[in-house]
Each structure stands twice: as C-alpha cells, then as structure tokens.
Amino acid sequence: MKQAVRLFCAACCLLPALRLQGQSNTLQLVHADSARGFIENGRVVRELMGSVEFMQDSSRMFCDRALQYPEEKLALFSGRVRIITPPRELQAEQIYHYEVRREQIASGRARLITPRQLLTADALHYFEKEERALAEGHAVISDSSERAYLSGARIEYLRLKGYARVDGDPLFVRHDSSGTDSMTVRSRLMEMFEDGERILAREEVTITQGEVSARCGEMTFMRNGEKVLLTLQPEARRAADFLRGSEIDLYLDQRVLTGIGIRGSAAVVTRVDTLASPKPRYDLISGEEIYVGIKKNSIDSVHVQGRATSYYHLFDDRNYQGFNKVLGDELMMSFEEEKVEWVGVKSAPAASNGIFYPAGQERPLLKELEPLLQPFGLQPESPE
Template identity: 20%
Template sequence: MLRMICIWMIGCFIGLCPVYKAFAQPISPRNDSVKVIYIIHADSLIGIQKKDSDITKLMGRVILQQGNTLFSCDSAYKNNTLNIVDAYGHIHINQADSVHAYGDYLHYLGNEKIATLSGHVRLQDAQMTLYTETLTYDLDKHVARYQQGGRLVSQQTTLTSQSATYYTDLHQAFFQYRVRLKDPQYTLSTDSLAYHTDTHTAYFVAPTVIHLQDSATIIHTRDGYYNTDAGEAMFASRSVITDSSQMTTADSLFYFREKGMGVAKGNVIWRDTSRKVTVLAGYAETHDQTHTLLATQQPLLIYQMKNDTLYTAADTLFSGIVSRNDTLQSRHTTNNSQQATDSLRQDSTTIRYFSAFHHVRIYSDSLQAVADSMYYSFADSTFRFYTRPVVWIGDYQLNGDTIHLMTQNQQAKELQLIENAMIVNQIGRGMFNQVKGRTIYGYFRDNHLDWMHVNGNAESVYYVQDDQGAFIGINKVSCAVIDIYFKDQKVYRVSFRGEPAGAMSPIKGANLQDYLLRNFSWQADRRPHSKEELLQSSPGAWKFFQSNENMP
C-alpha cells in the first residue's frame, strides 16, 4: 500500500513540473488551428476520472492556451476527453493580443473553438467595447453574438439592441430589435442596423428615424449610411429630411459636413411649410452657412396662395436669405414707398427670397406670365419679372420692360408695368384694344383686376361696338393719364384725363395695321395654358408630390 502511494505522489510531481516550467518560460506561438488546450499554470490541480471522461480540476490563477489564445480564470474544469473547459471567476480570453473577452463564467468547446460567456461580459478590441450578460464568441470565425440585450461603445458612439453580431476581424457589427444609437452628432432608432467600428459608419437597412443633435432636423430613411468621421451621409429610397418648417425628399440625399452642403438627386421635393412653398426638381443643393437652395434639371416652384396656386417653371431656381444689413429695396426698388417702409422694419435674417433664371413660365388660375428671369421676396411679397416679361390676366396681355406683381395676404394686390408699358386685348381677327404709357399701375380686388392707371404719354386704341356687338369705329386717343375700370374681368369704363386728343375713325375701309401702337407685340404663343404644361418639366417629382402631400 505504501508503495502505491509513493508511486502516485511521484506521478503528480512529474505531472506538475511541466506546468510550472511552461509558465516560467516565454510562450512560444502555436498554430491557431491546433485544438489541444494546454495547461500553462494553476496553483493546484486534481485529476478526476469518470466513466466516460478524463477531467482535470484547476484552481488558483489558472492559465490555459490554445494556439495563440490564452484563457485565464480563478478555477476551471477541463474535460480532456471532450476537449471542453468550464471556467469560473475573472474570466479573460486573450486572442492574439487583439481581441479580449471578460466574464464571470465560461463554457468553451475546444474542438469548435466556441466560447459562451455569461455574467458581466465584456468583449474588447482596438475599435470598440461590447457589454452584455451572455455572449457567444466563435474564436475560429471571429464572430461574437448576443441575444439578450447588449451595448457597444466605439469612441463617443453607443449602440444598444436586443441582439447583435460582431465580426472582430472585419470590425463590423449588425444589430437587431430595438436598436438605439447615440452619438454627439445624432441619435437614431431602428430595428436593424449595420455599424463599422473602424470607420464609425452606420448603415441603414430598415426603417430608421434619425435626430440630429442641437437641431430640429429629423431624418426618416430605410437605406443609406452616415459616416461620423468623414462627416458624410447618404440616404436613398425616398428618404425624408424635416425640420421645424422645411422638408426635403428625393431618390437620393447626400450630406457633406465639412462643406456644409446637402445634395438631392432624382425627383426632388423641397417644401417650406411655413411659407407654403414647394420646389420640385431633378437636382438640388442646399448650403448651411448661407441657407441657400439651388434647384436645376427642370425645377418647378409651387406657391400656395389664399385662393390660388402659382406654378413657376424655369431652367434654374435659387433661394436664399437676405443678410442682416441688406434689404430687398437696396437691390430692387419699387414705386411703392409704403411697401419699402414695411420691408425695412422686418428682421432681414428671416427674409427668404426666390430667383428663377431663363425661360421662366408662370401659371395660376388668375394670371399667367413669362420672362427671362424672376425674383420674389417675402420681405414685400412682390414678384419681379425681367427681360421681355409678359403677364396675362383673363383676356388681357400686359407688357413692360420690367413687371412687378405685389401680393398681400397671399392674394394679388397691385401690378406695375414699368417703362414701355402696354395692355392688349384681342377682340377680333387683327383687331386689338390697346393702352400704352410710360408706366401702368393695376389694382386688384378679391384677386381680380379692379382698375388700372396709365401714366405718362398715355395712348389708347379702342374698337367701338354698337348694342348688337357690331364694330362701328376705331377710337384712338392720347393724353396724360388714362384710368381703366373692370367689372366681371372686362373693361366697362375708360376715363381720359389731361386734355385728351384723338378721334374716332370708321372701321369700314380702315387698315387695321395702322392702329397698332408703337412696340405692339401680340405674344399669345408664349402664354402657358395650364399647370400641366409646367408640370411636364418634373413629372416624376409631381407624382411623388401628389402621393405624399401629407408627409412630414
């Protein structure tokens, strides 16, 4: 009996010697494909023989090694038959000094190289730290998963979710169910999200709501990415960006933080809800610092007024904010002194204006217009038309070198034809009623033309009709001032002031060309006849606009 005990003690001593020897020496790298789990150190160990298993119980400062991975803990059971380790207390897995995992308990399948950790679990690499209560980590495939809630922290970004998968070699994480991301630049909520910890880029793969920090801006998206390091973002699939008063959507939206610039491409819709203005376009740019909007590729401006809607098409639309020390009146003067005074009283930092360039066409139920360029400011609610402008109101064509249309409470209030002003009304083939002057002022009531004041070298040609409507003569008059009054959108009275001179000639035998005033030009072919003519410029955007009129 004594002999057997001596042999057993010698065997244990010999078995322990390699353990202490390996711990004292530097650990030589081994091929990670090796499945053998080596005992590097333990304060004590006990061999346990069971029917089908050979188990080693290790206690005190336990260190194990498999390939280039080290395992340390307070105690462990190592099943040598199944190559399984169950470890307890202060678990630390060190995989090639690149990935570290910590927990209270470890169940490790040595053949599959799959570790299941529980209790205050922490997974860490150079890019992030992951916290959860239960984690499965495949050391061979470098994949970690949790299913019972967890949190990933990467620099200043924190992500939480019900479940997640993290690829340690790719530095990519995929989160599912009740996903929340918090970053100094933004927060988001979704049910599915991909995140790259090396580039700090979030990829959106499901309906996502993003709130920008220190801003009222909210983004609704389901496809795109946000890179906080580069300050760049892309939102696809008709994403929507809203703030307190504006909304933007398009096929694709881009943002560049360093440039302070946003770009929208494909069926763009930009809406200013506070001013009831919408812009449709194929392409648009916005700039944070200047608060400007540039729209190209067949842009269309829609202005919803009180009893009408104004549609404006052009080659280019531009919108900006008037600077604090600048006013509209310093750029574009009018003859209405009261409007100038009202403009100066406003806070210019809140005044938005719109400009349209080249091939400008306007349509509304009450009036239509064309010009080479147009300018509108909310400072005085005035439309300004430049370069060959023409305005049509009912059956009347209005011309001038420059035309101003003032509005009030979203209704037409006053019209100014400045220099070479002329009003033309065709009443028959080759027959035109005409009024001409240096300047013509028109005044509206209930959005309809009420009366007009022709000032400076006024001239008129008027075809006289009898009670049955037959033409009996042509009245041509010149004077200082002519006032024209309208009823039911037709002329019912003309008043000549300042010693009028002229005569009425019989229409029979008259050469109608002789009764066309100087600079007469009938331009009916330029007149827009329906909003559909203008909407053809942005059919795709209009389709989205109609189907999403109530979107945020």
C-alpha cells in the first residue's frame, strides 16, 4: 500500500506537465503550481496549490487551492474561486464542484453573475443543467442598470426564465436618482418575473414611494408601464391624504409619482390645512373612480367619475365660512398650494346637487360625514 501511495504521489507531481486528456465533459486539470497525492480515510485525494485552473466542457475553474477526489468525481475549490461558464460566473471563497451532477455548492461571499442579475448570499447551490440557483443567508438579487434589488433570507432563481422567488422577510427596493422618490416594498412573499419587468408581492404588503405609504394584500409593479397596482383591501396615505378603494394605482414618470388612480368604492379624505384650521377637520371625495394628479409633490387636480360626491370646508383667508356638499356624475377640482381653487360638476340636471351650511349650522352635514370617515379611523369635528 505504501508503494502505491508513493507512486500516486509521484504521478500527481507530474500533473502540471501533463497534456489534457480524456473527454471534454470530464473535469481536467489545466495548471497548478504544485501537486501532491495522499489517502485520507480510504479516499484518494489530489491536492493542487497555486494558480489552479481546471476545465470542463465550456467551464473554466480558477482557485488558489483544490482538493480533488477522482473516484467520487468531486472537487473542493478554495481561496479566490471563480467558475466561468459564459454568460455566467460563480464566485466564492469555497465551492464544492460535483463533476457528473454538474452542481456547485458555494459558501463565503457567494456571487452568481449573469448578464442581467447579480445574486449574492452566504451560501449558494447552483444546478447547471437547470440553470437554477438556491441562495440562503442575506440573499440579494440586484440589477445595477435599474438601481433595484430584491433581498430575503432565501432566493430561488431560474436564470433562463428570469424568475426569482424570495421569502424570509423579502424586501424590494428601487432607487431614483435623487433618493427622495425611492420605492420600498415589504411582504411575506415576493416573486420576480422577466428579470424584473414585473414584481409581485403578496401577504401583508407595505409600500413607500416618495411621500406615499400604503398597505394591501397584493402588489404588482410593472416596470415598462411605470405603474404600481395595489389590490386586496388597499389603503394608502400621502401627507394629509387618506385613500381607499378596491384597487389603487400609483403612476410614475421617471420614478417620480405623478398620479394616483382609485377604482371601486373610491374615496379620498384630506385633513384641512392646520394653519387654516388648528382643530382636526376632514374633507372627503368619493365616487366609482378617482384620479389624483400630482405635480411637484403636491396635489394638482382631482377627477371623480360615477356618483361623484364631495364634502369640503370653505375658508376665506383662513377664516372658516362653512361646510359644502356637491353631488354629480362627474366632478373636477383644481388645487393651488394644496387648496381647492376651482370645482366643476358634470351631470344630468336632476342628478346634480349642491348644498352649503354656514359655520355653526353644519351639524346635519357632519353627522352625514361621520360613517364615511369611520373606515379611515377618523371622526368629523364637533360643530362650533
């Protein structure tokens, strides 16, 4: 046995000078500064040191040290490890390479680099035949060209489909150039489709986009359409505005919020400016559909369609005048410095209606407003 070991070790020392032999689908040594062989617990082991390079099919493996187990078709690469298989590259401090199964288990700053995505994690299991990766521990998949990333405890990534599933406190972040309108989404489960063209978040979803914060049961982000769709009991808030409906759309232009669309029992509640009214007062707009236009982070216009109703307080130079209610099929409002500047109503004559209660006489209208504010957890002010 000792003689066999000596012969094996001598053969290993000649490895750097050996020409590549065998079939291309087997792991072949290209270069190593030094080599030795030994038996460990009955296993034949080759140790290769210094600028180690292997090849297998179109893959090239580079590392500082390798332990090769020829009988098991297994190699352990360590040091600065790189496995390059165009168009992807796997990097880590340590990688187990299974020659026949064509799988790699990477640990220590594991990185999978593809043309569209960068996947990093504490540990990463890559299945070459399926082009599938399982990443665990501080897992992040990012797209530097979009300044966006997904992170979580675990990520499953299917490279050819551009699909990823994230769980374990998943987080989606999309930065804008200024940082003031960045999007942040949290949920219990997230999925990426088409290399980030669409992001789906489900269960206990919370989102912030600039000044807007929202929660819902499901969120879909569509990159090409620059739109965020909130469904399953969505609620949103923007500064002093509260929004509810069956569905809420956030419209973006170059990552900046430009509008909010609400469909199905749509309602928007706005707290009256505290400079005009130190006591809490709320205006309400409701209808089948509402669109809120936003310009320079301020409400620019509101368009209500279908059973349009508006309750709003009137002020004259911060002096409270009274409470107004307007009904119609369609309602348009324009704003200047977050205050109503103009109101227009479109409706059949019989369906259009408006009523004004002067200050001190608005009790009937406030009672009417009370149940409409309850879903928002708000109460109308007490009559003066």
